Amino acid sequence: MTNASVSFAPAVSAPATPTLLPTGLRDALPPEAEHQAACVADLLRGFAAEGYERVEPPLVEFEDSLLADADTSVARQTFRLMDPVSQRMMGVRPDITIQVARIATSRLAHRPRPLRLAYAGDVLRVKGNQLQPQRQFTQVGVELIGAASVAADVEVIRCALDGLSRLGVAGLTVDLTVAALVPQLFDLYGLPTAQRATVRDALDRKDGAAAAEQAGPLADLLTGLLAATGPARAALMLLTSLDLPDAVQPLRRDLTEVAEALLHQVPQVGLTVDPIEGRGFEYHTGVGFTLFARQVRGELGRGGRYQAGVDPVEASTGVTLFMDAILPAVPVPAPRQRLFLPAGTPVDVGRSARADGWVTIAGLDPKEAAETSAKRLNCQAIYRDGQIVELKERA
Template sequence: MSNDSAELALLPNGFEDLLPPQADIEAQSISTLIQTFSGFGYQRIKPPLLEFEDSLLAPGPGERLAGETFRLMDPVTHRMLGLRSDITPQIARIASSRLARESRPLRLTYANDVLRTKGNQLRTVRQFCQVGCEIIGDNGAESDVEICVLAVLGLKALGFGAVTLDMTIPGFAGALIPRDADSETVQAIRRAVLQRDRDLLASLKGAEAGALSHVMEISAGTKNAETLFEGLDDTILPREMQWDIARLKTVCEGIACALDELKIMDISVTVDLLEQAGFDYHRHLGFTLFSPKVHGELGRGGCYDVRFGKSGESETAKGFTLYMDTIRKACKSVTVKGQVFVPAEAKWSEIRDLQAQGHVVVRGTGTGDDGAIARCSHRYEGGKVVSNKGSS
């Protein structure tokens, strides 16, 4: 390749070509996930890649995504368009408009690429596929359990073991900070929580610091859900947080029961009440999925309000998103069938019959077939499939 050609082949930072076998790994993984979710009654939707900016970033889940959304001018309407950076705002729009009259709860699933203006330390790519599920219009704990278990089942279907399901309550730490606290105190508390600095919290005064110190202390000893709830004194927490704690405990117990009934023993359910990053629009429940097989998050989800536009009307939704760029790194292999080389003079009906038998057929062109033959494990000769001992 010449220098000019190499220069033209460069891609912007954060974008990549998916080549064999990675493209096949991702496609097969997506197919497996969608099949798993469809088996639980989740119906697939496919939103457009582009929307009007004021729609994509309308009040609701999308209003926090302005900083990572690509924009361009529509040459037809001369209105600004946005390239989606997350599927959730589109789910909110669809549920609040085109599916507003459908009976609840809605169960939706999706598998689409998103694009972002910038990456971060954990995810440097700026285009990747999100696969996920949403339950819309149900506020019960059972739907919380279902969405968490479904995320686990999706990963199990891909061959993941030893997955950690890390639970939290979005806004937990913030709820313990008094509204009348001065900015210096607020910043000190937030810094202490972020750094898990018990000494700094101990130096602060007020009930909120004591409550956070208690949570930080028991969290330092264990993240196991059952053990943490046993050691948590929720009487020192605000009343609204007591409800959230009770709800989270119920959900964790439901997940444990489901995993036991499914005989899935290699899933760890943990709780980190002080983990707040990435749950900007969630409430009551948030969770993140990890695996020792790969660095970074496999996915995340939780509970949020489906609200679209300025009407103020909302309904509860629970959902999760799996990140295929991370998952793909852990799925190192893909089922590759041996390929059969068929010469150009073979009948098309013979090719069809071979494919019906499960063979992957590479048809010769009649010229320059040596490379194709070498890459195939078998060849078709005299009406039979024979081993291609010279294959590489």
């Protein structure tokens, strides 16, 4: 008996779609990509003018250094991969703030404090969320390292607001919080661990009745803090009237002083106070803030005071701006005029035209009619017989 050879036809799979991208990732096309680059450059120029020097961390780091000082929420958002050279695990940064803090407390530990650093770059996260579905987006920000003061908090907030105003973002508002307040009250009043999550969830939903039901001796105080939420002037009056324990009064004082300074320095900006907001501020140790703009969905940025480094620990304040949320609120400039240069046009003609503000489009095919090429390439003018001639009919 012989063994018959049996062959199997390869499975036929559907052809891959070359333009299909993973969920949460997308291509930035003209003119959006250029618009974003110009906005980022404008923000960085403004930060540099106030003494913030740019750093540029790598996109990927070894996992143990990238996440050394990060909280668990950052770790959960980190893509991990194996470095084929060192055989060590690496992480793709989900946030640049933690990298800047590492640079400040290691490579730049010898620099005098306070240290002002700025950054811009893309981050990648495992998941998006309802308000920010993109998993890759551009962050721009500043970090003020080694200064624990209201003045530092106010400077960082004002720098961000000034930058957004320069871009033309209208209707800016700032929401101030102090995320450490509620956890410290839980500790001071000995709220059982089992109840803390329930109370925290109720506070996040602004459900005062549910929070009070579970908060025991903290009920009245938490109800008062919930009432002290809203436009800054009215909220501060209520907040200062509360009988807070001595241990947390410095937090209230800082929040009040930051709010009063902003009311004075940027009176055109809307200011609200929410002393119990904690979502997204888990690692902050002092005043935190979120930036919004009227008629814009989602946050434009957020920041606050935190501790950078481990030994020694440095009090710091920073802000991160989210360009994907900011761009829709920035007026798009009119496109620059395009000048077609027929094939063979002297190089100096193009240089002179670009110096005068034109975008020059060089013809590459001497056989194609120059005017036909100019219209096809959406040019508004053509160089002809030593002159720039406007095209009456545009493509």
